[in-house]
Amino acid sequence: xxxxxxxxxxxxxxxxxxxxxxxxxxxxxxxxxxxxxxxxxxxxxxxxxxxxxxxxxxxxxxxxxxxxxxxxxxxxxxxxxxxxxxxxxxxxxxxxxxxxxxxxxxxxxxxxxxxxxxxxxxxxxxxxxxxxxxxxxxxxxxxxxxxx
Amino acid sequence: xxxxxxxxxxxxxxxxxxxxxxxxxxxxxxxxxxxxxxxxxxxxxxxxxxxxxxxxxxxxxxxxxxxxxxxxxxxxxxxxxxxxxxxxxxxxxxxxxxxxxxxxxxxxxxxxxxxxxxxxxxxxxxxxxxxxxxxxxxxxxxxxxxxx
DNA sequence: CATAAAAGATTGCGAACGCAAGTAATATGC
DNA sequence: GCATATTACTTGCGTTCGCAATCTTTTATG
Numbered sequence: 474x475x476x477x478x479x480x481x482x483x484x485x486x487x488x489x490x491x492x493x494x495x496x497x498x499x500x501x502x503x504x505x506x507x508x509x510x511x512x513x514x515x516x517x518x519x520x521x522x523x524x525x526x527x528x529x530x531x532x533x534x535x536x537x538x539x540x541x542x543x544x545x546x547x548x549x550x551x552x553x554x555x556x557x558x559x560x561x562x563x564x565x566x567x568x569x570x571x572x573x574x575x576x577x578x579x580x581x582x583x584x585x586x587x588x589x590x591x592x593x594x595x596x597x598x599x600x601x602x603x604x605x606x607x608x609x610x611x612x613x614x615x616x617x618x619x620x621x
Numbered sequence: 622x623x624x625x626x627x628x629x630x631x632x633x634x635x636x637x638x639x640x641x642x643x644x645x646x647x648x649x650x651x652x653x654x655x656x657x658x659x660x661x662x663x664x665x666x667x668x669x670x671x672x673x674x675x676x677x678x679x680x681x682x683x684x685x686x687x688x689x690x691x692x693x694x695x696x697x698x699x700x701x702x703x704x705x706x707x708x709x710x711x712x713x714x715x716x717x718x719x720x721x722x723x724x725x726x727x728x729x730x731x732x733x734x735x736x737x738x739x740x741x742x743x744x745x746x747x748x749x750x751x752x753x754x755x756x757x758x759x760x761x762x763x764x765x766x767x768x769x
Numbered sequence: 770c771a772t773a774a775a776a777g778a779t780t781g782c783g784a785a786c787g788c789a790a791g792t793a794a795t796a797t798g799c
Numbered sequence: 800g801c802a803t804a805t806t807a808c809t810t811g812c813g814t815t816c817g818c819a820a821t822c823t824t825t826t827a828t829g
Contacts, residue, residue: 589630
């Protein structure tokens with residue numbers, strides 16, 4: 474019985490923690506966003522009408538619907554998202570990306586792309602980065618909401 | 622300018638979230654531990670005298686010292702860890718693994734190994750799992766506290 | 770040797786989160 | 800057609816966490 478899967482999972486947890494603390498700082502000071510808020514905006518950007526219901530967002534963010542409700546509240550106040558209702562189903566409350574949100578998410582994406590490149594700048598070949606990304610993608614294969 | 626690094630980072634975040642929600646449930650119901658608590662015990666297990674100061678634990682867990690203080694409190698009550706002081710430096714308050722903690726962490730490790738194997742059981746070759754683990758390990762290369 | 774600086778640990782405070790319960794609207798079954 | 804179940808969302812409550820301030824102890828500096 475090999476321990477390779479266990480090692481891989483442990484390394485995954487550690488790598489994610491490192492990335493999170495590397496990215497959170499600049500994301501907050503430059504754009505005033507938490508990492509989860511940035512992901513929320515990026516999911517909206519990729520959604521068909523640039524809007525998603527709270528449960529759909531929750532699934533994509535691996536969060537609870539209540540968390541999404543509370544995350545959307547301040548972002549609605551600052552005008553990044555807007556609340557939309559569905560005329561055919563009054564239960565639905567879409568979180569919709571506004572123009573301001575669309576502008577911001579573009580800048581956020583640039584920041585994240587630059588930071589991501591820095592993460593692999595030393596001692597990583599393009600092939601290695603690509604291979605890692607591909608393997609990681611297979612773990613979440615089948616999930617909806619591709620952010621890239 | 623390629624977007625491969627960005628894609629890799631996004632996939633890393635998503636994969637970690639998936640793993641966390643896959644593992645947390647069983648870890649809590651079977652062993653009564655959160656994932657972070659399990660990692661804390663495993664770090665102690667690998668430490669020289671099976672004990673670490675709170676700041677050392679904080680670095681290994683990517684958490685703040687105050688978080689470690691608060692995490693250790695209930696685990697001390699349940700007898701998994703014990704508080705030890707250093708006769709040569711009265712500032713230090715070690716978190717030391719007890720016999721009960723040592724026993725538990727062994728079972729926890731078995732659970733995590735089994736779950737990890739399940740994660741890659743379908744559609745993954747041994748070589749792929751090994752390659753993924755190796756690449757992830759390079760992200761956190763240089764950090765102390767190997768858990769495997 | 771005295772004073773300053775640094776390090777480890779703890780606590781108050783506020784922010785973020787999940788769960789469970791509750792409300793409102795739609796879907797399903799007889 | 801009406802009762803029941805399901806779905807979407809929200810809110811109360813408790814838990815967890817980081818930051819900043821504080822205290823104690825050790826180390827550095829003059």
